[in-house]
Amino acid sequence: MxxxxxxxxxxxxxxxxxxxxxxxxxxxxxxxxxxxxxxxxxxxxxxxPTKQDVLIAVLRRYLEGIWPMLLAPAWEGVADPVERIFALLDRYRELLKITDCSFGCPIGSLALEIHEPDPPVRALLAANFEAWVAAVRTCLDAAANRFPPEVDRQGLAQLVLSVMEGGVMQARTHRNLASFDAGVTALRHYFRLLERQARGLRP
Amino acid sequence: MxxxxxxxxxxxxxxxxxxxxxxxxxxxxxxxxxxxxxxxxxxxxxxxPTKQDVLIAVLRRYLEGIWPMLLAPAWEGVADPVERIFALLDRYRELLKITDCSFGCPIGSLALEIHEPDPPVRALLAANFEAWVAAVRTCLDAAANRFPPEVDRQGLAQLVLSVMEGGVMQARTHRNLASFDAGVTALRHYFRLLERQARGLRP
DNA sequence: CTGTCATTTGACTGATCACTCAAGAAGTCA
DNA sequence: TGACTTCTTGAGTGATCAGTCAAATGACAG
CATH class of the missing domain: 1.10.10.60 (Homeodomain-like)
Known part of the structure; x- marks a missing residue:
């Protein structure tokens, strides 16, 4: 207990x-x-053995925590797969907001801070990104019928990650959520256009 | 001489x-x-006076160099404003390529590395981002008639920066250009849809 | 040439870094 | 209990860090 x-x-x-x-x-x-x-x-x-092994343990913990600590709370009560993507983005927005735009995505920060990462570190950073992208991709696949069939959903999931990381980077630098929001708004608009395009193809 | x-x-x-x-x-x-x-x-x-003042001088130099070192070479022989945006993105792709995906955007790296930047450092990082976004925005404004009028061109320029920075981050981490390319491809697609939408409004 | 000021030299400082290790405490078997 | 292993203690190590400073040198004016 x-x-x-x-x-x-x-x-x-x-x-x-x-x-x-x-x-x-x-x-x-x-x-x-x-x-x-x-x-x-x-x-x-x-x-x-070394400080770097502490980092490796931390990166493993982040990887294990993606589902229980990030996705599960973000997606609670959100059924629509596309809305789940924006619910995920909103978690990062909340994190920025409550820390006054100073705390963003730790994986992204570490990925850019560590310039010549030893192979196990780089592999774990990559695995964290892959797991994040895979989660978004799962949402996109679940909504596949709403998008034009020729859309590269893996690439689209990577774009979502870029929008998040780039938005976090700009928000932290400007100490202002506006640029984060602008990226998310544009992404929403793109998704709407994709869905409209798909509807046009199968009217 | x-x-x-x-x-x-x-x-x-x-x-x-x-x-x-x-x-x-x-x-x-x-x-x-x-x-x-x-x-x-x-x-x-x-x-x-301090090491940080060297950083400030470096950031000032980057800021001064945006036009002569980055935009001018990227836009040489490229007249179309939208193509200029992709020519700029292609410069970063080339940089990644020739350094085996290890060197990306120094401003982005510094922005995420320095977690509690002193005001002058943060201001210069922000000024570098602003100058970059302003350059993209200039292109978008020059092509304004090809986009729906309600499009937020400043926000769209910030999205372009996110696509670049996020793509660089992923490319460096995976030591692979695929995720960078995926972001650029999706951005191209979004721009095409925007132009199509604008044409639909003014047929 | 002389005086003046800007610049350069490089040994030096104290603080902090990641990391070590001998000794002891705590747990786990018989 | 005693033997054995695992874990914890915390002072100590050499290396490296950003930054200092008195003395030497260079540049230029009168």
Whole structure:
């Protein structure tokens, strides 16, 4: 019934996940992580060979959390597959809003911060993007009959990710949601045109 | 006639511009900059109070370079305003291609790397984005009669930036141009639908 | 040539970095 | 209980960080 007491390794990953999201990987020191996790350096290095292995654990946690932490809450009570895409985008908008446009998508930030990622790090960043795109693609496939058949739904899902990441980047830089909203509005308009085009083809 | 010999401050900014683009701000040490610029630390700190002031000089240089270094070469021989937008996107594609998808947009990388930027840094990042968006907006305005009049051309220009930045982010992460191309293709399709919609309104 | 000021030199500083390790505590078997 | 393993402690390591400064040099005016 009661929540299990998290062990040290779990506490470290929890703390690192938050800190990497807030300050980035490079600007978060091991000492920061230890302070936030109430742990000692020996405990961290007993569980993780290097700081990079903490990052890998964090990226794995993000990957595992995509469904329970992101998609499930975003899609609760939203049945329409296309609306699910915009509900997902709205989660990021909310995140930006409640953090005054300072916290965006941690995966995107890490992907651009780490310029020469070691293969396992890059693979996990890519896997996170792939899982996100796959989720959007699932929605697009579910609504496939509303789009022209020749539409590249995988490419369209990647566009949705670009709109989100690009919108987050601009919103954070301008400390203003307007550019995020503009991207989403344009995407909505594009989807409407696609649906109209499909209806025109099968009237 | 001959090129002027660059002074130390110029050499430092040159070196920093390249290094910040390649490795990011945090991962570039002052020693890295000094080595690349063939200068001593005293010279750097004579010209710039802190490392951050070097970043500011770099961002100013990017801002000044948008027209001569980016837009002018991209638009040479391209008259059609909409094609100019795609010519600009193609420059980034080329940059990704020749660097094996490792070098993208330095402004975007810095914007996401620096999580709590000091006001002057954030202002310059924002100014760079604004200048880029304004250039795209100029193209959209020049082609205004081809789009439905109710289209938000400023928002559309911001969408173009998102497509570029999001595409660069995904291309770098996957080490693959496919997702970048998918975004550009979808954008092209959206523009075509917009033009078709405008023609339908004024047949 | 002399005085003045701008620039450059490079050794140096203290802080902070990721990481180590010997010692001890805590858990888990018999 | 005792033997054994797993985990935790926290002071300590060398490397590297951004930044300093007194002295040397260069550029130019009178």
């Amino acid at each position: 009661t929540a299990p007491i998290p062990n040290t390794a779990t506490r470290i990953v929890d703390a690192a996940m938050q800190l990497f999201g807030e300050k980035g990987y490079g600007s978060t020191s091991v000492a920061d992580i230890l302070a936030a996790a109430n742990a000692n350096s020996g405990s961290l290095y007993h569980a993780f | 001959t090129a002027p010999i660059p002074n130390t401050a110029t050499r430092i900014v040159d070196a920093a511009m390249q290094l910040f683009g390649e490795k990011g701000y945090g991962s570039t040490s002052v020693a890295d900059i000094l080595a690349a610029a063939n200068a001593n630390s005293g010279s750097l700190y004579h010209a710039f």
